[in-house]
Amino acid sequence: MTRCVVCAVAMVVGLCGDAAAVSAQSRFGVTPMAQAIFTVDHSDPIPGGGSLTEANLVQPVLMAVGHGFGNKLGFTAALDFEGLTIKNGELAPGDWGEGFVDRRHPHTYFHEMIVSVNDVLGRLDGSGRLSFALGKGFVPFGSDDPMSRPFLRFPVNHHLSQILERAVGIVQYDVGRVTLEGSIFDGDEPTGPSDWPLLRTDQHTWRFGDSWSGRATVRPVTGLELQGSLAHVRSPESRPGGGPDADKLSVSARWNDSQPSGERYAMVEYARTSELRGVFVYHTFLAEGMLSRRQWQVSYRFERTERPEEVRLVDPFRTQRPSPDNSILGISRWSLHTLHVAYDAVPLRRKVEIQPFVEVTLGRVAEVGAGIFDPVSLYGTDQVRALSVGMLVGWGMRGHRMGRYGTLAGTMDAMDGMRM
């Protein structure tokens, strides 16, 4: 595994090196990107009661986005080293998924590796653009990945609002202000940073293609983007298959405006995931915004998200994956307010980013409906407080919206002031 990571790093660094030799106007181009966030996180409470403070290096990412043959060919590659830096996850009250709870799980080393063929019909379909993408990465579903939004901590709804790290085949059609996307992918989510998507369980049974998604994106006016998505995910938590399926829905509205004086951004989303034919349904509502003036950036997020409560292991931040039963302890609802203030230490318009920040989260957790889950029994309180102080160091990541491929890959927002 280590050798693979090293080779991949070398490949990306090699691409970065090549980038210096190519012109943006050439038939081929590569845009290298990188970032890492050093942070000290404090969470109160944690499972079992009390509080915990720890230092982390999160989101250490090397990326490259490239094109060739006049944008007919595109690729996106991203290496994520969280498997090395946060093996036990990032302290984040409310976050869950892939066997982690109240900690965000580390992403896989090979986070994205997508190749796209764009506008394959050329002028045959008039102004329309038919594109295809294939590889490992984000499924066209839901809103932008939290890593390319203005907060440190991922929202609780990450696993309700995004589907990522799958082997995915995408067909995409752009016409005017509308983009339609459809995909097939493997339903199994990763069980560890080294995992690859399980393409098939044996020579007769494919996992690739057992799940699907569709997303429609409309841009009625400049800066405003509306999307609606549906997905059916087959047995996400049981890698061999046979586990509960998930039916997902997401709608969101995203707006951004870039002026010489600063940036403005807002996003509102609703998503729901239904499991076991509607026996368990989890809802989320999230609204967030960002305002930047000169080198200061202030962001606020509110979310109300439901998550399953499952039996915890001796390590109270972990649950068994996959679970040996279909039952849960109950459903919790997290209502969280997050304020993020950042300062760009390097003037905007530079490739380099050095951005110290402070992020505060306050809120409450409550049980929803029946079951034996009781937040006060688990945490000692139903009040949630979290504080993070840190610094983002980046190169070329401003404005990049993760998980957009094909013709959408080039739609870098004019949000240069925003840590996107």
Place this chain on the structure above:
Amino acid sequence: MRIHHVALAAAMLAGAACSSPTTMTSGTTGPYAIAVFNGSGQTASASATLVTPLTVVVTGASGVPASEIQVTWTVVSGGGTVLPATSTTDASGHASTVFTLGATVGAQSVRAVVVTNGTDTATFAATATTVAPIGPRLITSVPTPTGATYDHDTFVRDGLAFACMWNVGVRIYDVGNGMKGGSPATPVLVSQIITSANGLSSPSVHNAWWFHNPVTGQNKYLFVGQEGPGSVGSSSSGDIHIVDVSDLTNPVEVGFIHIAGAGTHNFWMDEANQTLYAAYYNAGVVKIDVSGTLSGDMSSRIVMQVHPGGAGNTYVWGVMLYNGTLYATDMKSGFWALDPNTLATKGGGNNVPERYGSDQWVSGQVAYSGTWGTRSVRGNAVKVWALDANGVPTLADSIIIPNITTVSDVAVTPDGKALVVTTEGGAGNGLYVYNRANPLKPTLAGSYLVSVGLHTGEVAVINGHTYVFAARDPGQQQMDIFDITGVVP
């Protein structure tokens, strides 16, 4: 030994040279030659059962293997036992017995004689060593088939293992029955049935009980528990499915039992009275008449139902009928003793407030109950209960197992010597075997750690060995078969 083998090989070659294989039968009068075929020269701890059965080969005058010839087995030295003491040769001329060594350290021997002529003998040598502490031995693992989510539980009877493998149904293995030549070390699949989902998203096959009806003499029905989704402590789902296993190679689902708003968990049977007791989570303890023919919707056969902990305080994990008392473990309200006729409370209940309850077992005047998940403290305890003359439990002690959160299964071996426990939730996951020399104070005799955990462990005695059929948790889903013979001498 070598001469016998050479002679046997020569006989086989001679047979092969003929136009077709020939086997003599008991209709032929003999005389017969008998020779050691396999199992001589083994070494094991004193009082242990030899792993390899002792086998002779009997041939007729022409050197052809003789079938249906009775062979008697006698312990010559060492004081051990053989089981059976008389066996009959098969088509290959082979007859076998299982030798349990005596307590004497040193050389021991067994002699085999053909009953009809009694002149020729075969003698087996064995060596008994001093007894060394041994732990559970994993003798084989049966993988779940492709696409299976996991193995959940196993019911073992008459040398057949009914492996409950969730989304791929019940898989029946010969582990010593003889119908397919399987053994615990080499299980052979007999058949498989995927029971219906009954409106849920999956068959979710959780547990089973093969009903031997002493009234009809039939072994016709297999009861299969389906564990659907639920919120622990308040809701559950899943039916009892009735499978006709008259033809074990072709099981057929014939009926079901459904309770609206609730799902079944573990079973116990009063077979003499043709009664099935089912733990039914939020529906409590359910008593079901399973006499006669079972077909279609048998929900009307529910005779009685009780919520031991009362409304809102009942979520029953398991039941066990023992010595005239029906015991029930409730995840919320603890360990109960009920009257099996009326389901009225005899005693117990609301007696494990700090932990959620899990599985149970009763043996003699002592009961054991497991604990689950995390309530105010982790489910890392086996509760030890002293039973009074009426079977009413009083907490006597707790066994604390480090680095786990759930005691997933408990059972006592048929000889009453060992308490067997499986665990989940941490670095202490695995199989634990305790010595019940003092049943109220079991002491750890051996363990086998399994990183992902064991969800259940079913104890069965096959050919003199004691085995645990364990369901390994998802991630490494498979049926593990452990030999725990001798772990508790």
